[in-house]
Amino acid sequence: MQMNIGFDNNKYLAMQSAHIRERIEQFDNKLYMEFGGKLFDDYHASRVLPGFQPDSKLQMLLQLKDQAEIIVVISAEDIINNKIRGDYGITYDMDVLRLIDAFQGVGLFVGSVCVTMYTPEPEVEAFEKKLNSLGIRTFRHYKIAGYPGDVARIVSDEGYGKNDYIETERPLVVVTAPGPGSGKMAVCLSQLYHEYKRGVKAGYAKFETFPIWNLPLKHPVNLAYEAATADLNDVNMIDPFHLEAYGETAVNYNRDIEIFPVLNAMFDLIAGKSPYRSPTDMGVNMAGNCIVNDEVCREASLKEILRRYMKCLCDQKVGGTAKDDRFKLELLVNQAGLTVGSRAVEQQAHARSEKTGGLPAAAIELPDGTIVTGKTGPLLGAASSALLNALKKLAGIDQEIELVSARAIEPIQKLKTTYFGSKNPRLHTDEILIALSSSILENKYAEAALNQLPNLKGCDMHSTVILSRVDSETLNRLGMYVTCDPIYEEEDRKYHKN
Known part of the structure; x- marks a missing residue:
């Protein structure tokens, strides 16, 4: 028996990989691509877009594997605090090792690991030593005073200039991490600074899946993304920069929209001129073009919102304390017209x-x-x-x-x-x-x-x-x-x- 299909996965792989190749050529044959979400097991996407395979991002990368290498990023603070990845129940530092094994197991080249927010604590140094003993190069990026607002300081020898330059070999550098808040974007921008210092006009882009920019703001697929990130308090918004630049409505989320003026100023300082006119421009996201049955995806997304809410209620019952994301999820349930x-x-x-x-x-x-x-x-x-x-x-x-x-x-x-x-x-x-x-x-x-x-x-x-x-x-x-x-x-x- 087959579930109803709402998403053409093969079309997605072809369109997304083609778009990435275009981005690589747009710059000096060097593109730093920040990968948000989960690379191997994006089960949220497969639930809200029936037909999307959980390993689609991986399969897309495999089509580009001769051009691609991977930098895995982890924050020193997450190592010190033993931060846990909820779905696997393992610490972020252990997940870095798991990711390296998984990437190498399918033939992808892991070039290095970058420790961000570096601080010379014993746990951090022990982790670096372990990676080095396994033949994995490690690099250090440091806290920058005034980040992210003091752009002039950040884009200088006192800011990104103090970070290690991560040596890379291939045109596409995928920057990924065990989870959010690891510093992926900062690593990409630091690398751009160092590349331009060396005369390489490298580029930056984000591999996006959600929110889907060319679906309506309150489309259930996009509401389900808000439900998935309720603990981060992400909010989907109309991208005002995109609307002003092109007269076209596009959906993005608050954090990208809020940081865009800062990023644009950084691009101006690094490259002389920003290549992007909106945060939506930075993303590579063909998912909306591959929905083949909107009704199926709507229904699947509404179910996902309810599942997220009900899980929150159960977690609250088990934990014995009110969860911060409960009221956000209740709001989304009401917006979607759902009833438990x-x-x-x-x-x-x-x-x-x-x-x-x-x-x-x-x-x-x-x-x-x-x-x-x-x-x-x-x-x-x-x-x-x-x-x-x-x-x-x-x-x-x-x-x-x-x-x-x-x-x-x-x-x-x-x-x-x-x-x-x-x-x-x-x-x-x-x-x-x-x-x-x-x-x-x-x-x-x-x-x-x-x-x-x-x-x-x-x-x-x-x-x-x-x-x-x-x-x-x-x-x-x-x-x-x-x-x-x-x-x-x-x-x-x-x-x-x-």
């Missing part, structure tokens, strides 16, 4: 819970729009039950047929409760999938059900209670889009225990 509980997958989950006396329940919407549900029972949790029922439906197996026998489940329950000390004997989603795979030899339906797992990718699922960490992780690994009511299965407990 309006989706069919939520309604079916609640209906199943009511039929079982208020016990936890879950529902999954399959690619063809069919919704299957699962309830909490003595052997399985609601998520596990819904997962098995979905696999049966996808495989055309009668719902009454037993895929995993109680005889197979009981030893796993004994292991959990007797030996691992768990108070919950019911099988989590990872455990039921292991039990299902071990049932293949004795149950002819088990293999047919297991083969349907790829078809769960992109399916919406809703639980009437907050899922355990292990269930959430398993379902995310299957590529499912999971939401929960901000309620514990046992509301009277003092602490949340999985």
Whole structure:
């Protein structure tokens, strides 16, 4: 079964790579390109633009790999503070190593790592030493007094001039980082300063995906970007510089618009004249030209806004404190005309819970729009039950047929409760999938059900209670889009225990 497609990924790869080649030629065959967002796994884009592949940026780079090299940027402050990347649960310095491995693993050339906001703390120096021992060159960029307002100081030997010049070999230099606030733009501009000092008329551009400049300001795709960056308080705006320069409406976001006059002044000092008339000009963003079904993308984006809001509510419940981004997300939900509980997958989950006396329940919407549900029972949790029922439906197996026998489940329950000390004997989603795979030899339906797992990718699922960490992780690994009511299965407990 196929999800509805709203985005032409092949067209996007072709248009984006062609546009980058044009930018390289526009300058002195040297382009520093700041990559925002995630390079390997842009799941937000794939959720709001059905058809967009999470590794599209990587695939586009691979088309240019003979021309490209990569600088990975990390802030010394993030190393010292052990900043964590939320989706992987690893520190930024460890993520730099992960990124280098991943880039090199697909044949991309990582030229160096730049430590920004450099300070000679033991943790920072130990990280540099580790990189150097692995054969990765490291460079240092320093804090500049008056940044970013004191342009004359910044663009001088007292500012960018004090930074290390990062030696690069190839026409396209991709500047990326584990996360926002690492200093990617500052690295690009520092390099431009040094290149012009050496007589190389290099250029700067931003690889953009969101907001999509040539969609309306309040288009759901752009609202979903605001939802994704609610914790940063990003706000989409009409680019006034673009409107003045070209008489054309374009969407950008507040931080780029606010910093543009400063950047323009820096370009003037570095190059004699800025090559750009608006912040939108700086971006390379062909995504809006590759939407082939606007309605599909609108619907997907509205769902994403709701998912972001509901996750915020659950995070607030688990953390016990109000989240700063909640009110921004509530505003976006209202702007988009959305209502929590309006989706069919939520309604079916609640209906199943009511039929079982208020016990936890879950529902999954399959690619063809069919919704299957699962309830909490003595052997399985609601998520596990819904997962098995979905696999049966996808495989055309009668719902009454037993895929995993109680005889197979009981030893796993004994292991959990007797030996691992768990108070919950019911099988989590990872455990039921292991039990299902071990049932293949004795149950002819088990293999047919297991083969349907790829078809769960992109399916919406809703639980009437907050899922355990292990269930959430398993379902995310299957590529499912999971939401929960901000309620514990046992509301009277003092602490949340999985």
